[in-house]
Amino acid sequence: MKNIIITGTSRGIGYELALLFADAGHNVLALSRNMPKTLLDNEKITCLALDLAEPESLAQVNDFLKTSWKHVDALLHNAGALLHKPFSAITAKEFEYIYKVNVFGVAALNRVVLPFMKSGSHVITISSIGGVKGTVKFPGLSAYSSSKGAVITLSELLAEEYKEQGIAFNVLALGAVNTEMLQEAFPGYVAPLSAREMAEYIYEFTLTGNKYYNGKVLEVSSTTP
Template structure:
């Protein structure tokens, strides 16, 4: 039984992961701004309403960890904000809003959790194929894709910084997944895999991937892009 933090659990992959880990007997801290009833009702899941773009909100996580769990085995940074807009119309504020969730939210939550991570802990960041250097890019995703590239480098650096403590940091760069966020950005687009299908892969990787990888970026995509 492990203590697992998952962000972005209000819908899509994060929601499926929270239920999957809880149903497997693990303790889950589900972090999102909205809390689905199905997660609230699950006795293995603790829901925290946290705005990841606000550094001050991380105190909620710190209070929970210090008063309850005392240790964290797995973090899955799944939450993400997406903006589809031509670059010429994208303001600095637009970039900042995306980076606050996709980059600073990942960094701030990890920083809060570092004292509770131990040898064998695994931090998994969900990135995107759009953040992979040399991959085919979607036009209009300058802020989103560049932020996903930033967390790849961040994870590689943290893997080096904390390798002596036995804490592993890996990234899964996902291709298109049939989620609500994808449909909102690209109406009518048909992704080759469902949120539940992708959560099955992430579930297994979070539990065992650190036996084989550290500081690595795995491209999880059956299409291009």
């Protein structure tokens, strides 16, 4: 059984992923600002309620890994913030917050977790197809999509830096998934895939994808977006 860290587990894809891994017998460290009771009550899931945009929160993760798990098999960067707003109306504070969650938080958590990873470990970053060069771009997503492009490049670079250690880094650039976050940003839009369906794909990729890919960006979308 593996030790899996998942961020953004309060709802949507992250919540479904935590349950999938726990139901399969894996140990899960769930990181999110809010924790559903179903995760708190699950004996295979350890919940840490924290905000990854705040540096002091990462000390809790480090302390847990040092005193409990000692090693990590997979890290799933699923947490994300989405802002749908014209560029001219986005404040500097709003733009910065999107990057704090979607980029700086990913980099900071990597720094904490990587010392606990060994050859065969897998780091997966959930990005967006809107962050992939050459794909269709949509107005109102300047902060979100550009931040998702940034973590793609970060993952590609880390794959090079850690390849001698046997730690794989891959990105799944998702299309539209019918999550609460999507509904909040685009009320009334119905995506073709549910959070559970996408979680099932990510679950399998987390466990086996590093056998076939490293430093790769896989577009996971049946539509555009």
